Amino acid sequence: MTRNVVVISAGLSQPSSTRLLADQLAAATRSAVGGRGESVDIEFIELRELAVEMAESMVSGGRPTPALSAAQRQVAAADGIIAVTPVFTASYSGLFKTFVDLLDKDALTGKAVLVAATAGTPRHSLVLEHAMRPLFAYLRAIVVPTAVFAATEDFGGENDLDTRVHRAAAELAGLVVADRAGVAGFAQGDDEPGPLGPVTDFSELLRGHDGG
Template identity: 55%
Template structure:
């Protein structure tokens, strides 16, 4: 069973950010299921943590049990989907506050989809100029395909392309969470799940020094 954590920073009810997060989560669940694994999906609505986030940012000694539970979910996750609405051209303040409260290395090597929603497609570059640098700083293992969804694109050809991007990003996340069964493993070794996060282990047992391989050959 793989653990997939969904973090949504949507504020409204219903929330377009939560809707996109659910679409990404279900697509990822389907891709993991196709690899013969089950998926446990947990969702964190950051707006529900607003009070404790403000408390944690101003008083590090204060008790914040709901925030602590959210942080524990991250520690146990095999994959992460993080979705934020766009405010003033970037991610929301609550979204940033949540990740500011994490312990160092909390996201190290954690397979992650980044995604954002907005009213207009003019904000689409948020993925590359705001979200990707943030999660690179946190050392998450970001999948190549991020997803941006604008309200004005719904029901248009661009909206159909967004569905394709959701499928592609889900495949990439599933590939990192579960070793693909339809591909030949590379010489660097196989991808194994260790604890919560995944890591690449080199096949040292079969390593043969170059000098031994060349023994008996002339110059």
């Protein structure tokens, strides 16, 4: 079965360190999914190419252009997302946030997401935990445990960036390949009692209890 992973890159220049990190994460994810006996299609969305169209959509009541609409469909159809942004003013870039704002509110529900960021200095590394992870948690995505931050000095130097990239990619691959069928007895709409028997309603448990 072929899985689909979409890489969202919010780099502003060409080339950019953001796209470089995105490429590394994509390659590692391809390898990790392949190691699990599956194939994967990886598609890129370069947000800088959609900047004008996103601005027009924001001021025209949310009506997307064909190219923006195609990018939104890519995200909605993906099995997994790699989201990479440069850091601006201690947070994700406005370009990145605008794209997320234009997605359908349920587009990322239950979707596996790997978050990553780039900046000129390691001092911005906490942006992944105080901005990126909460954003995707709010959108009900499943964010992999390892987030990847790369400062300028991390590229081409002796550091653990490659280790972090492959660890995060392996975590994403594990979620993308996993069978997401509901656990017996807990799947939505499952009216049959699970292996532990029927679940007693909480109000029934409290019936007759006087609080003493």
